[in-house]
Amino acid sequence: MADTSVKTLLLSQSDLVKAGVLDMPKCVDVIEEVFSLLGKGDYLMGGPLENEHGQMIYFPDTERFPGMPVTGPDRRFMAMIAYLGGRYKICGEKWYGSNAQNWKKGLPRSILTTILNDSDTGVPFAILSGNLISAMRTGAVPGVAARHLARKGAKTVGVIGGGVINRACLLAIKAGCPTVEEAYLYDINKDKFDSFAKEMADKVGVKVHWAPSIEAAVCPADIVTIATSGATFPRIEKEWLKKGCLVTFTGAAEMDLDCFSENTVIADNWKMHQAFILDGKEHPQGIDAVGVVAPSFFLLRYVNDGLYDESKIRNLGDVVNGDDPGRKDDDEIILFPTGGMPVHDLAWGYTLYEKALEMGLGTEYVFFEEAYWR
Numbered sequence: 001m002a003d004t005s006v007k008t009l010l011l012s013q014s015d016l017v018k019a020g021v022l023d024m025p026k027c028v029d030v031i032e033e034v035f036s037l038l039g040k041g042d043y044l045m046g047g048p049l050e051n052e053h054g055q056m057i058y059f060p061d062t063e064r065f066p067g068m069p070v071t072g073p074d075r076r077f078m079a080m081i082a083y084l085g086g087r088y089k090i091c092g093e094k095w096y097g098s099n100a101q102n103w104k105k106g107l108p109r110s111i112l113t114t115i116l117n118d119s120d121t122g123v124p125f126a127i128l129s130g131n132l133i134s135a136m137r138t139g140a141v142p143g144v145a146a147r148h149l150a151r152k153g154a155k156t157v158g159v160i161g162g163g164v165i166n167r168a169c170l171l172a173i174k175a176g177c178p179t180v181e182e183a184y185l186y187d188i189n190k191d192k193f194d195s196f197a198k199e200m201a202d203k204v205g206v207k208v209h210w211a212p213s214i215e216a217a218v219c220p221a222d223i224v225t226i227a228t229s230g231a232t233f234p235r236i237e238k239e240w241l242k243k244g245c246l247v248t249f250t251g252a253a254e255m256d257l258d259c260f261s262e263n264t265v266i267a268d269n270w271k272m273h274q275a276f277i278l279d280g281k282e283h284p285q286g287i288d289a290v291g292v293v294a295p296s297f298f299l300l301r302y303v304n305d306g307l308y309d310e311s312k313i314r315n316l317g318d319v320v321n322g323d324d325p326g327r328k329d330d331d332e333i334i335l336f337p338t339g340g341m342p343v344h345d346l347a348w349g350y351t352l353y354e355k356a357l358e359m360g361l362g363t364e365y366v367f368f369e370e371a372y373w374r
């Protein structure tokens with residue numbers, strides 16, 4: 001009789017490190033391949049628009065019942081689901097909780113799980129520790145953007161926020177754009193500087209300088225990477241942007257309307273950002289409710305208020321596939337909002353799963369030998 005058991009491979013952080021989760025150049029290549037699939041349309045994400053970032057638990061402002069969580073900076077739970085085609089043909093989910101106060105407990109801001117399923121049967125064939133997968137795939141996105149959209153010879157990066165995500169972003173930007181030599185880091189917490197600078201020098205030979213203000217980090221930069229968390233969004237003035245720079249919004253930053261209107265916007269997948277607007281329309285607090293999760297938040301507000309014509313926005317997948325010319329010249333300023341997509345977690349997770357199988361890593365867990373009821 002056929003084997004009707006359901007088993008899953010559990011992959012811990014240390015298994016994934018052995019399988020190469022920290023190999024950023026490879027991750028950038030994998031994420032670039034996913035952008036190509038996005039451009040071709042060989043994917044599905046959640047919801048009727050097939051493009052939703054995820055389904056979020058919004059916590060209320062006051063404790064409605066004892067123990068019920070209340071809203072707070074970067075405090076949420078999110079289920080992000082997708083089907084990914086190409087060589088993958090899998091379904092899966094990234095599920096996480098986030099709370100900016102986690103540092104007080106010695107925990108990272110967010111704690112993530114990646115689940116990979118057979119897209120035919122639904123069997124969850126792997127469950128992976130999601131933090132490094134997510135951080136690496138998140139960083140890899142600006143890495144792909146830098147490869148395709150940065151001006152030729154880009155040398156200097158402005159880093160706003162020196163947390164987990166911007167570490168990955170700078171490693172990826174260096175992988176995508178090897179001409180990068182130095183960076184200026186601004187963080188509201190100067191304590192972040194030493195270990196950030198040491199890691200970048202050790203791993204990729206990028207010299208990081210301390211920037212005492214956002215302006216000091218942005219002004220010299222050919223590429224700006226924004227990834228802050230917490231209650232206050234950084235604000236960037238359009239006069240600070242150097243000619244030809246690429247600004248990647250992995251986290252939100254406040255910018256005036258004319259900065260978006262006068263420059264080029266190329267998104268990771270604008271349809272997903274449109275789905276954020278619909279979420280805002282359904283929420284009692286309106287579009288402001290998605291500020292906690294949408295790095296395109298300020299642009300979304302302008303679109304939602306009818307002040308910005310979103311039909312001008314192009315997508316990175318089309319640039320990767322050669323269907324869009326991308327940058328037009330060395331002076332063009334390009335703004336790149338990236339909201340985070342589960343297709344990227346699936347692709348990097350599956351690549352590592354294949355490697356783990358090859359290396360005999362992980363722990364097999366039996367869901368059932370035979371289904372109790374079927």
Ligand SMILES: NC(=O)c1ccc[n+]([C@@H]2O[C@H](COP(=O)([O-])OP(=O)(O)OC[C@H]3O[C@@H](n4cnc5c(N)ncnc54)[C@H](O)[C@@H]3O)[C@@H](O)[C@H]2O)c1
Pocket residue numbers: 074109110138160161162163164165166186187188189192227228229230231232233234249250251252292293295338339340341
């Ligand atoms: N787009 C995506 O795919 C994606 C994926 C994951 C995380 N994110 C977002 O990236 C952001 C960063 O996440 P993280 O895990 O690195 O968080 P983190 O808490 O590890 O680091 C954030 C850093 O930003 C600094 N900071 C806070 N406010 C600042 C400000 N106004 N100016 C300068 N620095 C400031 C903090 O001191 C901290 O060092 C979060 O907003 C998160 O939601 C986006």
